[in-house]
Amino acid sequence: MIKRPPQKTAPNISTLNDLATLANYSLMDSLNCDPDATVNGHDHAPRQVFTGHYVPVTPTPIENPEYVAHSKNLFRELGFADSMAQSADFVRVFSGDIAFVPEPMRKVGWACGYALSIYGTEYIQQCPFQTGNGYGDGRAISVLEAVINGQRWEMQLKGGGRTPYCRGADGRAVLRSSVREFLAQEHMHALGVPTSRSLSLYVSKTEKVRRPWYSEGSHSRDPDTLVSDAVAISTRVAPSFIRVGQLELFGRRARKKEHPQAMEELEQIVLHLIDREYGDVIDQNLATSEKVVLLAREFRGRLTSLVANWIRVGYCQGNFNSDNCAAGGFTLDYGPFGFCDAFDPQYQPWTGGGHHFSFLNQPEAAERNFHTFCSALRPLLTAHQDRLIELDEIQGDFPKAMQTQMKKMWAAKLGLAAFHQALFSELTTLMMQTSVDYTVFFRQLSTVPDDIGVLKKSFYKGSTLKTDLEGMDKRWEEWLTKWKTLAGIISTTDATATPPRAHEELSQEMKLVNPKYSLREWFVVPAYQQAAAGNYSLVRELQDVMTQPYAEQSQDVEKKYYRLKPLELFEVGGSSHYSCSS
Ligand SMILES: Nc1ncnc2c1ncn2[C@@H]1O[C@H](COP(=O)(O)OP(=O)(O)OP(=O)(O)O)[C@@H](O)[C@H]1O
Numbered sequence: 001m002i003k004r005p006p007q008k009t010a011p012n013i014s015t016l017n018d019l020a021t022l023a024n025y026s027l028m029d030s031l032n033c034d035p036d037a038t039v040n041g042h043d044h045a046p047r048q049v050f051t052g053h054y055v056p057v058t059p060t061p062i063e064n065p066e067y068v069a070h071s072k073n074l075f076r077e078l079g080f081a082d083s084m085a086q087s088a089d090f091v092r093v094f095s096g097d098i099a100f101v102p103e104p105m106r107k108v109g110w111a112c113g114y115a116l117s118i119y120g121t122e123y124i125q126q127c128p129f130q131t132g133n134g135y136g137d138g139r140a141i142s143v144l145e146a147v148i149n150g151q152r153w154e155m156q157l158k159g160g161g162r163t164p165y166c167r168g169a170d171g172r173a174v175l176r177s178s179v180r181e182f183l184a185q186e187h188m189h190a191l192g193v194p195t196s197r198s199l200s201l202y203v204s205k206t207e208k209v210r211r212p213w214y215s216e217g218s219h220s221r222d223p224d225t226l227v228s229d230a231v232a233i234s235t236r237v238a239p240s241f242i243r244v245g246q247l248e249l250f251g252r253r254a255r256k257k258e259h260p261q262a263m264e265e266l267e268q269i270v271l272h273l274i275d276r277e278y279g280d281v282i283d284q285n286l287a288t289s290e291k292v293v294l295l296a297r298e299f300r301g302r303l304t305s306l307v308a309n310w311i312r313v314g315y316c317q318g319n320f321n322s323d324n325c326a327a328g329g330f331t332l333d334y335g336p337f338g339f340c341d342a343f344d345p346q347y348q349p350w351t352g353g354g355h356h357f358s359f360l361n362q363p364e365a366a367e368r369n370f371h372t373f374c375s376a377l378r379p380l381l382t383a384h385q386d387r388l389i390e391l392d393e394i395q396g397d398f399p400k401a402m403q404t405q406m407k408k409m410w411a412a413k414l415g416l417a418a419f420h421q422a423l424f425s426e427l428t429t430l431m432m433q434t435s436v437d438y439t440v441f442f443r444q445l446s447t448v449p450d451d452i453g454v455l456k457k458s459f460y461k462g463s464t465l466k467t468d469l470e471g472m473d474k475r476w477e478e479w480l481t482k483w484k485t486l487a488g489i490i491s492t493t494d495a496t497a498t499p500p501r502a503h504e505e506l507s508q509e510m511k512l513v514n515p516k517y518s519l520r521e522w523f524v525v526p527a528y529q530q531a532a533a534g535n536y537s538l539v540r541e542l543q544d545v546m547t548q549p550y551a552e553q554s555q556d557v558e559k560k561y562y563r564l565k566p567l568e569l570f571e572v573g574g575s576s577h578y579s580c581s582s
């Protein structure tokens with residue numbers, strides 16, 4: 001889990017100077033700099049990076065930045081004054097200009113290389129040099145590490161311009177994708193799902209880039225037009241941004257003995273990861289081989305729990321490659337993600353994502369990433385046969401660990417003490433046959449209804465299904481009765497059975513697991529469209545609503561955001577599906 005600093009009553013960081021005094025650059029100070037890089041970070045042209053863990057690089061500021069939003073929650077947790085988000089020097093830094101920052105902040109940021117495996121298969125084709133040495137943070141640039149209230153945080157700009165890993169692209173992010181990522185990170189945090197966090201979002205009033213996108217109302221699968229979008233910089237925050245793909249890059253180099261320091265660089269990055277993300281659970285005095293095994297066990301626990309949480313809240317990552325899998329076990333890279341509307345095990349909003357990264361296949365995708373992770377660690381254990389066997393066991397037991405988490409999650413979603421396979425299978429069959437809204441269904445069920453009328457609020461086909469309507473109703477009724485019996489709401493004839501639970505108690509419990517509000521794409525589309533016209537009120541409204549996803553909220557909010565997706569919005573390009581997210 002991402003550690004949360006204790007809540008502060010009053011902000012103690014109200015200026016950039018205050019923040020600068022907390023700067024503490026562990027990555028730049030303890031890992032290796034690319035020896036071919038210019039130290040001032042002014043080298044932005046795509047090139048191969050053969051060794052070293054990072055490249056110093058300066059961000060390219062966006063022109064004429066304008067404040068869009070900041071996360072009040074994260075500001076509060078960090079002890080930042082809200083006023084700072086709109087103060088001139090803070091805006092300058094987090095819209096990409098760090099040339100003026102006060103010491104000990106540095107006038108240079110950094111980007112990291114990583115490797116890519118898709119569903120467990122190693123790729124180098126995405127690298128322009130066909131070697132893998134040109135692949136990494138192409139538009140993500142970290143500008144600060146700071147220790148705040150005893151917790152280390154890294155602050156990373158997304159869309160901060162080109163880096164040596166940009167592969168010929170512009171290094172920019174458009175407002176649309178930045179609004180999506182900004183809102184989603186704070187929503188996920190409020191849902192209780194580990195994630196990188198959102199700090200701030202600024203848009204350029206004048207700088208635009210062209211991106212392929214969908215024309216209004218298009219049903220095309222691929223973008224059918226080119227649009228000119230304003231560029232933006234969002235800043236995300238996490239204990240580190242180390243990805244499985246990053247370990248993989250050094251693991252591959254060590255395995256292939258690509259250069260004399262390859263093994264040492266692998267060990268350094270792994271120990272650095274442990275320090276940054278696992279310091280509280282792995283004793284720093286242990287030998288590397290012991291640490292590595294503990295790391296694999298701990299990451300397996302975090303990853304399986306993370307993916308079960310994704311499914312609990314209806315989230316599909318969409319592109320769960322090794323380079324989009326944070327080694328700290330939290331959600332990273334809100335590109336082609338989506339929250340499902342109608343339940344579909346194969347839900348996948350990204351047209352390039354395929355079945356393998358679809359909603360209920362995420363446990364398999366996670367397993368592939370975990371294999372990639374273990375393969376990256378293996379070179380460090382070649383002299384420790386017993387540890388290698390332990391690592392193999394940890395890897396081999398992934399499906400069991402994943403299944404345990406999934407069963408625990410489904411049981412909790414259904415308010416049951418234990419998972420019940422038959423009840424669950426019948427439910428998913430019914431949900432698909434009836435076409436049921438995932439979020440609304442589980443929240444309606446959480447009211448512990450007397451009859452299926454209440455559940456019908458979540459049925460897309462409820463009122464239109466002519467064929468066998470009665471048959472379906474009967475099956476739903478039988479299912480509900482069985483569920484209530486298992487949930488302990490209806491007493492059985494068995495005199496030794498536990499007494500029936502109070503409806504209210506069960507309902508309260510379930511409402512803590514089943515959110516009322518989820519960030520569906522059709523809520524976000526008008527928000528970024530209005531933002532493009534300079535009106536940020538809907539972005540801020542969504543920020544408010546989606547950071548309290550379990551609360552009932554007002555009737556107005558309920559009417560607007562607790563409802564089925566309008567049928568005319570299904571199959572619409574850019575909303576129901578998208579082919580690119582940058
Ligand atoms: N406009 C761009 N300019 C430069 N590089 C880019 C751009 N868009 C994507 N990339 C790079 O392409 C690769 C794959 O893109 P992907 O969409 O997974 O990442 P991303 O959304 O940019 O970033 P992240 O994973 O950091 O959230 C990444 O290495 C990313 O940095």
Ligand SMILES: [Mg+2]
Pocket residue numbers: 323324333335
């Ligand atoms: Mg990515």
